[in-house]
Amino acid sequence: xxxxxxxxxxxxxxxxxxxxxxxxxxxxxxxxxxxxxxxxxxxxxxxxxxxxxxxxxxxxxxxxxxxxxxxxxxxxxxxxxxxxxxxxxxxxxxxxxxxxxxxxxxxxxxxxxxxxxxxxxxxxxxxxxxxxxxxxxxxxxxxxxxxxxxxxxxxxxxxxxxxxxxxxxxxxxxxxxxxxxxxxxxxxxxxxxxxxxxxxxxxxxxxxxxxxxxxxxxxxxxxxxxxxxxxxxxxxxxxxxxxxxxxxxxxxxxxxxxxxxxxxxxxxxxxxxxxxxxxxxxxxxxxxxxxxxxxxxxxxxxxxxxxxxxxxx
Amino acid sequence: xxxxxxxxxxxxxxxxxxxxxxxxxxxxxxxxxxxxxxxxxxxxxxxxxxxxxxxxxxxxxxxxxxxxxxxxxxxxxxxxxxxxxxxxxxxxxxxxxxxxxxxxxxxxxxxxxxxxxxxxxxxxxxxxxxxxxxxxxxxxxxxxxxxxxxxxxxxxxxxxxxxxxxxxxxxxxxxxxxxxxxxxxxxxxxxxxxxxxxxxxxxxxxxxxxxxxxxxxxxxxxxxxxxxxxxxxxxxxxxxxxxxxxxxxxxxxxxxxxxxxxxxxxxxxxxx
Numbered sequence: 001x002x003x004x005x006x007x008x009x010x011x012x013x014x015x016x017x018x019x020x021x022x023x024x025x026x027x028x029x030x031x032x033x034x035x036x037x038x039x040x041x042x043x044x045x046x047x048x049x050x051x052x053x054x055x056x057x058x059x060x061x062x063x064x065x066x067x068x069x070x071x072x073x074x075x076x077x078x079x080x081x082x083x084x085x086x087x088x089x090x091x092x093x094x095x096x097x098x099x100x101x102x103x104x105x106x107x108x109x110x111x112x113x114x115x116x117x118x119x120x121x122x123x124x125x126x127x128x129x130x131x132x133x134x135x136x137x138x139x140x141x142x143x144x145x146x147x148x149x150x151x152x153x154x155x156x157x158x159x160x161x162x163x164x165x166x167x168x169x170x171x172x173x174x175x176x177x178x179x180x181x182x183x184x185x186x187x188x189x190x191x192x193x194x195x196x197x198x199x200x201x202x203x204x205x206x207x208x209x210x211x212x213x214x215x216x217x218x219x220x221x222x223x224x225x226x227x228x229x230x231x232x233x234x235x236x237x238x239x240x241x242x243x244x245x246x247x248x249x250x251x252x253x254x255x256x257x258x259x260x261x262x263x264x265x266x267x268x269x270x271x272x273x274x275x276x277x278x279x280x281x282x283x284x285x286x287x288x289x290x291x292x293x294x295x296x297x298x299x300x301x302x303x304x305x306x307x308x309x310x311x312x313x
Numbered sequence: 314x315x316x317x318x319x320x321x322x323x324x325x326x327x328x329x330x331x332x333x334x335x336x337x338x339x340x341x342x343x344x345x346x347x348x349x350x351x352x353x354x355x356x357x358x359x360x361x362x363x364x365x366x367x368x369x370x371x372x373x374x375x376x377x378x379x380x381x382x383x384x385x386x387x388x389x390x391x392x393x394x395x396x397x398x399x400x401x402x403x404x405x406x407x408x409x410x411x412x413x414x415x416x417x418x419x420x421x422x423x424x425x426x427x428x429x430x431x432x433x434x435x436x437x438x439x440x441x442x443x444x445x446x447x448x449x450x451x452x453x454x455x456x457x458x459x460x461x462x463x464x465x466x467x468x469x470x471x472x473x474x475x476x477x478x479x480x481x482x483x484x485x486x487x488x489x490x491x492x493x494x495x496x497x498x499x500x501x502x503x504x505x506x507x508x509x510x511x512x513x514x515x516x517x518x519x520x521x522x523x524x525x526x527x528x529x530x531x532x533x534x535x536x537x538x539x540x541x542x543x544x545x546x547x548x549x550x551x552x553x554x555x556x557x558x559x560x561x562x563x564x565x566x567x568x569x570x571x572x573x574x575x576x577x578x579x580x581x582x583x584x585x
Contacts, residue, residue, distance in 0.1 A: 160552065
């Protein structure tokens with residue numbers, strides 16, 4: 001177990017180095033010269049000499065690996081540069097925006113669990129029934145629906161036609177409901193399909209037949225045996241969804257004018273604010289890596305037997 | 314196989330939807346009653362009429378004609394991207410696991426790094442770096458998705474490689490290239506078709522999402538996501554401007570998902 005965690009942390013470091021390299025490369029293939037961009041923002045018509053000075057000041061005249069190391073060293077200390085749009089430190093902006101995104105993603109995760117678990121158990125139990133077929137059709141719609149459109153439909157229905165909510169609202173629990181639902185529905189649709197398939201695959205396993213032979217009731221078999229064994233793939237996927245939802249918040253936050261990291265990133269892209277783009281990408285990627293690690297650790301704790309002799313899944 | 318496809322109601326329904334959308338995209342100039350980009354300031358926000366079946370938008374453009382031409386953009390972007398992805402993933406997914414050794418390990422490390430970015434994030438950051446434009450969006454989507462496609466192909470290849478008939482082909486003196494092209498690829502193709510079909514649905518959603526954000530496609534273009542984006546200013550007064558393009562996206566994506574899912578049930582019935 002400890003060996004597993006050690007291996008996992010080691011591979012985590014390699015992946016993190018790769019992630020920082022890639023996000024650094026992404027920001028450097030841009031056709032925009034960041035020194036010139038900054039010069040044009042602060043001066044009306046910068047001379048080539050002034051641009052050169054800014055380039056030196058920003059360290060952009062150094063060789064590329066040196067720039068990467070400087071940037072990495074800064075990132076490790078939490079310094080991600082100064083935003084070209086807001087003129088605040090990028091890290092400070094991110095610290096301000098992240099909690100708003102965590103709030104909707106957190107509530108969305110709750111919806112996903114509440115919707116997924118009972119519906120997929122029911123549909124696996126009543127396989128082939130009318131309920132099962134209807135749910136299947138609904139989930140196909142769920143994965144086909146564009147979530148920005150879903151957000152607008154919810155806004156039109158529940159904020160304009162039936163004014164339960166405000167169109168632009170931020171700061172209270174009520175304002176969280178529509179955005180979190182919009183994020184949750186497509187995710188819930190695909191997790192219902194996955195959990196149903198996993199439960200069905202487990203129902204034919206030997207341990208279920210054995211439990212039945214021991215006279216254990218059907219509902220107890222499902223709750224105690226099948227669900228426990230169906231959890232690992234769900235936990236892996238769910239933690240991946242957490243990362244997807246944070247990245248996907250870009251779209252939903254734009255619909256609901258929600259001041260989170262996603263809409264911050266979109267504004268930075270439209271305004272070509274490279275330091276902010278960089279910072280957002282790095283933070284979201286690190287969160288994604290972290291959630292994947294979390295999934296593996298939780299799984300290895302629930303079901304240590306699933307590790308093979310090398311300590312891997 | 315084909316017989317089973319035509320027997321499944323779901324597959325036929327999905328196929329029908331796909332064919333309708335393809336038909337609309339190809340024959341758009343004959344189906345659309347008006348020019349999609351023709352502006353008529355005198356006729357803003359008119360209701361449905363014979364001349365404008367679904368009314369006009371904020372610039373007096375025919376909504377129905379714009380929706381029809383939108384099919385060209387959705388399919389015209391998603392299908393080429395998918396073809397490129399299919400070729401890349403077939404090359405990268407089959408060759409490294411077949412050669413094995415260092416080459417394969419390198420692929421695993423690189424794919425682990427790429428898979429630690431959510432695809433949407435890769436596209437966002439690449440568009441941020443490359444700048445906007447349809448071609449840049451397409452490049453960005455290929456760049457973000459190739460690893461997921463290659464991983465799926467790879468997992469099928471790894472399964473298939475252990476089958477007895479591959480060993481038999483080897484003993485019979487088949488070259489590696491021939492085993493990959495003549496034996497492995499034809500055998501995993503149905504499973505890949507499922508992935509590609511649902512993949513197109515995902516891509517249509519992703520691309521319309523980007524043009525909704527105002528990234529990639531310029532505002533005047535009759536693309537469904539871009540139409541939604543320009544319609545959001547009229548959320549209170551003309552919510553129908555938002556409803557129509559979304560319905561078209563939903564319709565198209567549902568078609569590909571229905572077909573892909575039905576195909577999956579036919580290929581691997583034990584997972585139903």
